[in-house]
Amino acid sequence: MIVKALAALSAALRIAATLLLAGLAGWLASAAGSPLPWMLGPLFAVAAASLAGARPRVLPGGRALGQWAIGCALGLHFSPAVVALLAQQALPIALLALLSVAIGVVGALLLLRWTDATPATAFFAALPGGASEMVVLAEHRGGAVERVAAAQALRVVVVVLVVPFALLHWTGNGVDLPPPARPAGTPALFAALVAASLGALALLHRLRIANAWLLGPLAGVGLLAALGAPLPALPAWLVDGGQLLLGSALGSRFGPSFFRAAPRFLGVAALAIGLALLLSAAGALLLARGVALPAPALLLAAAPGGIAEMSVTAAVMHWSVPLVIAAHLARLVLLTACGAAIYRLFLALPVVRAIGERRRRD
Structure with missing residues (x-):
């Protein structure tokens, strides 16, 4: 009993120390004028501590709680006028989704050609979809789950570290489509917001949809907001706290053993991520020449990062x-529902067949 109590106390102290480190890093990043300070500051700090062998411990369930706060905040950006405008932008949105498939195929070919990864591992490691969804699809097709998960984690972190700084340097902040004005918060309005978010969250959990902690609140709050409900704005500390928890969770993935597990594979994966960033930026800039949408918004929409981080x-x-x-x-x-079908088309590519034949001969 005493041993368990001491272990619990030790874990609680490590969690508190990690939260304190993340909070201090977020405050310093905010004071320094960094983009996304409450996400990037904790991410850098916790990753550095983890790589140094300090073994930081994040709050259990903190990533889910952070996703909930971010999902609620993002849902508030919708309104009847915004939904009507999005309907007019269906073609560029579809083109961006198809672009992501092409970028994923290019990255998969690099992994397949320059590493010993199987086609399933290479394909689902390079596809810029939801990390958990890609891991599940890879597992069903015999892929190396650990490698896919590592490559997907690396993708999300690299993109979230590069894109905000690049946009801040080249374009600065925008004023396009500001969120609708929200009334002052009252207990009844906050209760409605929380109920909508948790109701949609429970539904997505029941349907076994991945990313439910983000997509549920986004769908529930977004639907009410799109219907014109007078939902309140969220307190800034709640949104910043959600970013802190999400950044800490991302940073905690990078321990000393992360890059030692499959250094060549992760090295090529990093190269594929860099190429994906360049190709997505080129595609977004090309699309911006043909549609009446700001290039920075299209760059974020095309970036191969996670939906929470880019939003x-x-x-x-x-x-x-x-x-x-x-x-x-x-x-x-698209990538979740059609990932298996796209994978079959990938296997039928002549270059993939040629690589398979060469491996069999060797």
């Missing part, structure tokens, strides 16, 4: 949050 970036930098959310949701649905 938060759009919210903080004031670049077409609903468009970015819609584009990443379309990509997520």
